[in-house]
Amino acid sequence: MADTNLAERAISRRAVLQGGSLVGLSAFLAACGGSGSTAVPSTGGEATPAPSTGGEATPAPSAGGDITGPLNFANWPAYIDLNDDESASPTLDDFRAKYGIEVKYVEDVQTNEDFFATIAPALQAGLDTGWDLIVLTDYMAARLVRQGWVETIDPANVATAAANVRDELRGLEWDPDMTYHFPWQSGATGVGYNVASTGRDLTSIGDLFDDQFKGKVTLLSGYQDTFSLVSLLLRERGEITNLPPDLTVEDAQKIKDFLQPYVDSGHIKGFTGNEYLQDFGSGDTWVAIVWSGDLASSGGDDDRFVYPTEGSIIWTDNMLIPKGAQHKRAAEAMIDFVYDVDNAARLAAWIYYISPVKGVAEVIAAEDAELAANPLLFPPADVTAKQYAQPDLTDEEDIAFNDLVSLLEGA
Amino acid sequence: MGQLIHRYRGAIPWLLMLPGLAWLAVFFVVPNVQMFLFSLSEGTLLTGFVSPPDTWSFGNFPDAVTRYSGNFVNSIVYGGLATILCFLIGYPLAYAIAFRGGRYKSLLLFLVIAPFFTSFLIRTISWRIILGNDGPFLGIIRDVLGVVPDNFSVIGTPLAVVGGLTYQFLPFMVLPLYVSLEKVDRRLVEAAQDLYAGPWRQGGAIAGALLGGFLAIALQVGLGYSRLVGDDATPGLVALAALVGGTAGALVGASMVSQAFLRVTLPLSLPGVFAGSILTFIPAIGDYVNAQLLGSPKTQMIGNVIQGRFLEQNDYPTAAALAFLLMAAILLAIFVYARVLGTEELSGGR
Numbered sequence: 001m002a003d004t005n006l007a008e009r010a011i012s013r014r015a016v017l018q019g020g021s022l023v024g025l026s027a028f029l030a031a032c033g034g035s036g037s038t039a040v041p042s043t044g045g046e047a048t049p050a051p052s053t054g055g056e057a058t059p060a061p062s063a064g065g066d067i068t069g070p071l072n073f074a075n076w077p078a079y080i081d082l083n084d085d086e087s088a089s090p091t092l093d094d095f096r097a098k099y100g101i102e103v104k105y106v107e108d109v110q111t112n113e114d115f116f117a118t119i120a121p122a123l124q125a126g127l128d129t130g131w132d133l134i135v136l137t138d139y140m141a142a143r144l145v146r147q148g149w150v151e152t153i154d155p156a157n158v159a160t161a162a163a164n165v166r167d168e169l170r171g172l173e174w175d176p177d178m179t180y181h182f183p184w185q186s187g188a189t190g191v192g193y194n195v196a197s198t199g200r201d202l203t204s205i206g207d208l209f210d211d212q213f214k215g216k217v218t219l220l221s222g223y224q225d226t227f228s229l230v231s232l233l234l235r236e237r238g239e240i241t242n243l244p245p246d247l248t249v250e251d252a253q254k255i256k257d258f259l260q261p262y263v264d265s266g267h268i269k270g271f272t273g274n275e276y277l278q279d280f281g282s283g284d285t286w287v288a289i290v291w292s293g294d295l296a297s298s299g300g301d302d303d304r305f306v307y308p309t310e311g312s313i314i315w316t317d318n319m320l321i322p323k324g325a326q327h328k329r330a331a332e333a334m335i336d337f338v339y340d341v342d343n344a345a346r347l348a349a350w351i352y353y354i355s356p357v358k359g360v361a362e363v364i365a366a367e368d369a370e371l372a373a374n375p376l377l378f379p380p381a382d383v384t385a386k387q388y389a390q391p392d393l394t395d396e397e398d399i400a401f402n403d404l405v406s407l408l409e410g411a
Numbered sequence: 412m413g414q415l416i417h418r419y420r421g422a423i424p425w426l427l428m429l430p431g432l433a434w435l436a437v438f439f440v441v442p443n444v445q446m447f448l449f450s451l452s453e454g455t456l457l458t459g460f461v462s463p464p465d466t467w468s469f470g471n472f473p474d475a476v477t478r479y480s481g482n483f484v485n486s487i488v489y490g491g492l493a494t495i496l497c498f499l500i501g502y503p504l505a506y507a508i509a510f511r512g513g514r515y516k517s518l519l520l521f522l523v524i525a526p527f528f529t530s531f532l533i534r535t536i537s538w539r540i541i542l543g544n545d546g547p548f549l550g551i552i553r554d555v556l557g558v559v560p561d562n563f564s565v566i567g568t569p570l571a572v573v574g575g576l577t578y579q580f581l582p583f584m585v586l587p588l589y590v591s592l593e594k595v596d597r598r599l600v601e602a603a604q605d606l607y608a609g610p611w612r613q614g615g616a617i618a619g620a621l622l623g624g625f626l627a628i629a630l631q632v633g634l635g636y637s638r639l640v641g642d643d644a645t646p647g648l649v650a651l652a653a654l655v656g657g658t659a660g661a662l663v664g665a666s667m668v669s670q671a672f673l674r675v676t677l678p679l680s681l682p683g684v685f686a687g688s689i690l691t692f693i694p695a696i697g698d699y700v701n702a703q704l705l706g707s708p709k710t711q712m713i714g715n716v717i718q719g720r721f722l723e724q725n726d727y728p729t730a731a732a733l734a735f736l737l738m739a740a741i742l743l744a745i746f747v748y749a750r751v752l753g754t755e756e757l758s759g760g761r
Contacts, residue, residue, distance in 0.1 A: 117722040120456050215562050263708050269567045270707055283544035284566060395458060402724050410708035411482065411715035 069101025071330040074115070074134045076317065077107040077274040078298040079185070081350035091347055095337050101330055110273030112140040113222055119322060123149040128324040133331040135184045139224060139390055141318040142174035150180040151321040157332035158182065161339035164357045169316065181318040182335050183356035185293075185348070188379065188387060189225040189313035192290030194280055196302040205233040205308045208287055214267045216286035218279060219259075221271035221409060223401045224390045225313060226289055227255050232310040232388070234258060244313060244388040249400045256404040263408060271409045292376050293352030305376065311386035316356070352376040449731035456725035471732040479716050479733065483740070486712040489569065490696030492633045493576035495626065497584040497691045498684070500577070505588035505683070506676075509595075523585050531579065535704045538575050542566050542705070567707035569634045575701035580694060584687040591683025592676070599675050608670035615664035623660015624653040685752050693741055713737055 080089045092103050109115040115136070119129040123144075136144065144150050155162060161182050169183050170176075193202045198213065208217055219226040228244035231251060235241065239258075240251050262268045272279070277294055279285035280303050295303040321331045338344060344357035345364050349371055365372040375383060393401060450471055452462040476483070508519045526534060542548050542565040553559050565571050631637050631652040637645040699714030706712075713733060720730035 113723045117725060120725060124456060213562070215564055215567070266567065266707065266709070268708070269564070282540070282546075284564065286562075399455070406716075406719060406724065408708070409711075409719075411711035411719045 067099050067101060067329045067333050068327055069099075069103070069330055071101060071103045071327050071334055072130060072132045073103055073105045073331075073334065074108045074131045075105065075184070076109045076135060078277060078294045079107070079135070079317075079351055079353075080105065081347050091338065091343060094343070095334060098337070099330070099333055101327075103334075107274075109135060110275060111221055112137050112224070114273065116140055116143075123147070123323055126324070128326055129322045131322055132325040132327040133334055134320050134322055135317050136320060137224070137315050137317050137390070138172075138174075139392070141181055141320055144320060144322070145174055145180050149323045151323055151325055151328055152179050153182070153321065153332055153335065157329065158336045158339070160336045164339045164341065164344075164359065166356050166358050169356050181320050182339070184317045184319050184338070185351065185353035186314065186316040186356060187353045188292040188307060188383075189220070189229055189289060189315070190292060190305055190307050191287065192276070192280070192295050192299075192303065192305050193287045194283070194285075194300070194302050195304055197283065197286040201304070202287065202306055203309050205229055205310050207308075208289070209262060209267065210287075211267075213287045214265070215269050216284070217262075217268050218270045218272045218276055218285050218288040219268055220276075220289045220291075221273060221405075223252065223405050224315075225291075226259075226271070227252055227401070227405075228313045228388070228390055229289055229308075230255050230259065232308070232312075236310045244390060245392055247391045249397055252401050252404050256408050259408055263410070296352040296374075296376055297350060307375070307379070307383045307386075311388060312383065313390060314384075314387040315390055348377055354379070446731045446734060449727045450735050452728045452731075454728070456727065460727065468728065471728050472736065475729055475732045475736060479713065482711055482713045482716045483736075485569075485702070485710060486696045486714070486737075487740075488633045489573050489576060489702075489710075489712060490692055490698075492573045492630065493580060493695045494584075494688050494692045495629070496573065496577040497581050498688060499626070501581055501584035501588055501687065502684075505585050505592050508585075509589055509592035520586075520589065524582050527582065532700065534579065535575055535700055538571070538578065539566060539704055542571055542574075566705055567710070569706075569710050571705040572702050572710050572712075573634060575705045576695045576698060579698070579701065580691045583690040583694070587686035587690060588680065588683040591680045591686075595676055595679045599679075600671050603671040603675045608674055611668050611670045611673055612665050614673075615666075615668040616661040617664070619660035619662070619664020619668070620657040621660070623663070624657035626660070627652040627656020630656075681752060685748070689745060689748070692744070696741060697737060 081091050082089055089105070092105055096103055108118075115134070119131065119134070122129045141150075162178065165178065165182060169186075170178065175181050191202055191205060191208060193207075195201060197216070207213075208219075219230075227247065231240050231242070231244055231247055234251075234254060235243070239254055240247075242248060242251055259268065269285075272288070274291075274294070276285055276288045276290055277298055280288070280295065280299055290305060292305050292307075295305050319331075319335055321328055325331060338347060339357055341357060341359040341363055344355050345360045345367075348355035348357075348360055349364060349368070352374070354377060361372070361378060364377070371377065379387070391397075391401070448462055449460070451466070451468050452460045453466055453468050454460040504523070508516055508523075512519050540546050544564065544566075548565060549559075549563070553561070553563060628649055631649060637648040637652075696712075697714050699712055699718050702710050702712045702715050703718075714737075717730050717733045717737070720726045720733065
């Protein structure tokens with residue numbers, strides 16, 4: 001079963017993205033839904049809470065009370081697998097079937113900062129944010145944990161996840177024992193381009209500033225991705241010595257001064273979040289700073305991602321349960337569910353990001369040799385040697401960086 | 412009972428106003444006091460706020476003005492241009508509906524407001540598609556006519572932002588204009604014609620040329636296609652625009668404006684002009700959606716800054732200070748405008 005999922009990865013989600021986000025996925029079961037271990041009867045209709053037929057390693061645990069829904073799950077666009085006609089997600093459908101609860105999966109996170117701003121006032125006031133499970137990048141997840149705005153995850157409810165998380169993702173400084181978070185996916189920040197529009201293959205960060213692409217270039221908003229990546233270009237040119245994790249305010253000023261003329265001349269036409277996918281789709285953007293898996297899963301045939309020769313930025317997006325979540329138990333069930341190796345393999349194979357789950361590489365290698373060699377899922381050694389983490393800043397530095405960002409972005 | 416009512420007669424208007432006053436108090440006065448206190452505070456959502464009376468950061472105001480002066484200028488220029496364009500498009504439209512609409516008046520008015528049945532955001536995003544790279548606009552001028560290069564785009568230019576604003580707020584201009592034009596007594600126009608208010612060829616040509624020339628320059632400079640001062644000033648282009656605009660204005664003025672219109676219809680429609688331009692200018696100047704979706708980093712308006720400071724940087728003090736400054740600027744503009752047109756015009760000249 002799982003191999004059909006791997007083989008039938010839908011290539012383009014452009015139609016879905018242009019038509020709007022995945023708000024309120026209909027409860028249709030995928031025709032080929034079901035993972036290797038859970039057989040979901042294809043009823044061709046509504047998501048009946050199917051009996052968990054045989055083979056499931058762990059029956060739904062009962063610690064911490066009943067699993068009640070709906071699970072309000074906020075995630076980034078292009079971050080969930082879809083069935084062939086892109087009307088539903090096999091992973092979410094299987095979860096619904098297994099636990100018999102509704103999942104409200106909303107692609108509401110376009111940038112960390114924007115999403116944080118929508119939940120921060122409620123968290124500050126000690127109120128429920130309306131979300132049970134959210135996905136944020138390391139630095140933002142760490143910020144929420146520091147603020148004490150995250151529920152602790154009951155280890156008894158996430159046994160699979162605790163066993164399967166890859167070793168290099170454990171022991172992070174901001175949450176060493178995975179009390180508050182589990183990784184959703186990891187990925188890289190690099191350069192994306194439409195080869196039909198550019199007329200050539202791009203290889204470097206410097207290609208973003210080629211005169212030929214004037215007015216067709218977008219960068220990611222905020223400093224975590226754009227400033228980090230551009231710092232690698234300036235480092236190559238000898239203008240900055242620090243690596244991205246150690247960038248200083250002086251470095252940020254240099255980066256801002258480097259980018260400003262390109263903004264003023266209109267070479268850089270905007271700063272985006274995930275919506276660069278729509279701009280690639282319409283041809284408004286030819287070259288952009290993008291996240292690694294998006295164009296492969298949701299772009300067109302001519303859209304490419306490249307790890308630039310100067311290096312790239314590596315990050316992890318993490319599942320968190322915001323303080324006051326109404327369906328914490330369901331969120332824990334989801335965390336555990338996506339750490340099942342087969343579920344994780346199906347997800348990674350569709351979204352082209354780096355799975356945090358041990359054994360996914362083996363499952364994919366056994367089923368699809370071509371995919372097992374895909375550098376998006378399994379970055380080769382020469383790429384990982386030049387991958388750097390995002391800046392780790394104090395609150396004061398964060399404010400100073402953001403000031404430069406807002407000057408650059410014009411608002 | 413009757414005596415009771417008689418005794419408290421003076422209270423009746425207040426009772427009637429009570430719901431409205433309570434609404435204003437809860438949803439206008441209280442939030443504004445709150446916002447004013449924020450505008451004098453320090454800190455961010457994460458570091459915590461220090462508010463009056465512990466601190467009085469009046470410096471937030473001058474800081475905000477100097478730092479975001481460019482965005483204020485964008486707002487005023489784009490909002491102003493959109494208002495002028497709405498007037499230029501809306502006045503002939505309202506005039507035609509009111510005077511020549513006949514039995515189709517209701518239908519025509521309905522067509523003016525019909526776009527409002529669609530969400531504001533959907534309409535703006537539609538413009539992204541229409542003006543976008545694979546949209547019909549570029550499809551014609553780039554692919555069919557070939558007058559612009561391959562990497563040309565309309566999205567991201569001030570033209571797109573002003574165009575979006577004009578489109579969004581046109582009904583706010585047309586409806587008040589229609590109401591005041593509809594009220595114009597036709598007998599007054601006939602009387603004026605009987606009293607030798609004939610064509611206005613010379614005056615119309617001169618006034619039209621002046622207005623047309625001024626508008627052409629305002630559009631060209633306001634939309635950033637040329638500059639009047641500085642190193643990259645292009646006086647030639649400006650002069651050309653003025654010439655084209657002046658000629659067009661003169662033709663329109665000479666052929667379409669009569670003395671009866673100038674002396675009767677136009678003055679009587681001024682309350683509509685006043686109300687329409689206020690209703691257009693205020694939302695246009697504070698808008699951020701059009702600049703966000705149709706603009707570029709260079710075309711961001713003050714609304715974008717307020718949105719960004721509030722929602723991305725969590726810098727409530729600066730955002731609150733900017734919001735107050737915007738409010739003050741709008742009030743000042745209305746005050747000056749009312750002085751020029753006369754406040755009694757607001758109440759229909761009574």
